[in-house]
């Protein structure tokens with residue numbers, strides 16, 4: 576793989592950009608791999624990448640039914656933060672956040688990580704208590720966050736109306752090193768690095784069945800024929816239940832559509848990310864100037880990967896209260912993605928009842944921020960055959976044992 580650099584850009588500019596290589600190869604599948612990963616979203620690609628980088632396993636295929644990064648990874652609002660309440664969550668989200676800091680250098684691809692700061696507004700007394708508790712927990716976990724008052728909120732984000740009318744801003748949980756990154760470039764960066772290690776990324780290749788013998792996985796059925804593997808990683812977010820059924824087990828997961836929208840581009844007016852959980856909405860400004868606005872999840876299970884009038888109206892109505900200046904903005908586009916929700920709002924990184932088959936899912940409305948940490952932990956689990964320290968709390972058995980990792984405060988707003 577030729578490295579991207581300022582020198583390479585200058586060289587290609589002089590020869591009409593004729594020397595760039597394809598970012599990743601488009602191979603036909605081989606008959607057998609050491610590991611197959613189903614799903615070329617951020618989590619699947621990061622898993623493949625760390626299998627190669629950390630464990631030297633490169634005879635790997637990543638199978639994708641559509642185009643890579645075309646699922647939730649390319650549809651999210653890109654908020655990155657690690658201010659979760661429970662220790663196992665803080666550990667994996669903080670690992671991920673710290674890997675984002677050096678991802679551009681690591682992958683030799685500019686993922687535009689922008690640690691501009693994330694604030695979660697407290698607009699009720701209950702939220703003040705909840706966020707103060709999280710700030711205390713974070714300081715014990717070594718995650719740098721603080722509870723700030725309304726004046727500091729206004730200083731950091733002058734376009735916020737802190738006096739109400741209905742819900743005044745009473746403070747916020749502030750994580751200065753949280754921020755955003757360019758979502759599809761994260762997928763592209765991992766894909767390019769995996770391809771450079773000799774892994775096969777096979778797009779337009781839906782998995783239609785899971786082959787097994789004596790309780791162990793032996794391969795998958797796909798649109799391009801059967802492919803054998805010694806180990807299988809299922810990393811398909813909103814379609815996890817479908818794949819689990821193919822493999823012969825059930826998951827405590829519900830799939831729902833989550834929506835977002837962007838406005839027309841405007842001049843820079845907001846250089847932090849704001850989440851307003853009580854009124855339910857969150858907003859940041861993209862590098863192009865669009866206001867990126869996240870809405871809610873549908874209240875019923877479905878696989879509809881598109882937006883709806885209901886959520887535009889509900890989300891914008893909620894945000895206009897706190898950001899009156901957006902009231903006259905035009906909407907540019909809206910969309911939806913299928914997210915996989917667990918009851919405790921925490922992910923599943925786990926071996927499954929089928930031998931050699933592992934699953935990573937349940938990131939729900941907030942898994943973009945987790946991609947590198949999740950890939951790191953899932954690769955470790957697949958390579959060793961059992962979860963390592965980052966993943967061990969997130970096993971499927973916790974639902975049987977009633978050992979939930981309750982993150983309903985941290986995930987109180989879809990993000």
Ligand SMILES: Cc1cc2nc3c(=O)[nH]c(=O)nc-3n(C[C@H](O)[C@H](O)[C@H](O)COP(=O)(O)OP(=O)(O)OC[C@H]3O[C@@H](n4cnc5c(N)ncnc54)[C@H](O)[C@@H]3O)c2cc1C
Nearest residue numbers: 614616617618640646647648652654782912942943944990
């Ligand atoms: C509107 C919206 C806003 C969001 N905002 C944020 C945010 O601000 N911050 C944050 O941290 N998270 C956010 N999220 C959540 C985040 O996007 C997801 O948690 C994360 O992207 C999941 O990544 P993934 O790789 O697991 O899944 P995906 O990116 O969905 O990848 C799964 C892949 O599996 C493929 N697949 C499915 N079935 C098959 C099959 N049978 N065979 C082969 N391939 C298959 C799919 O095509 C897909 O490409 C948001 C999500 C949405 C929808």
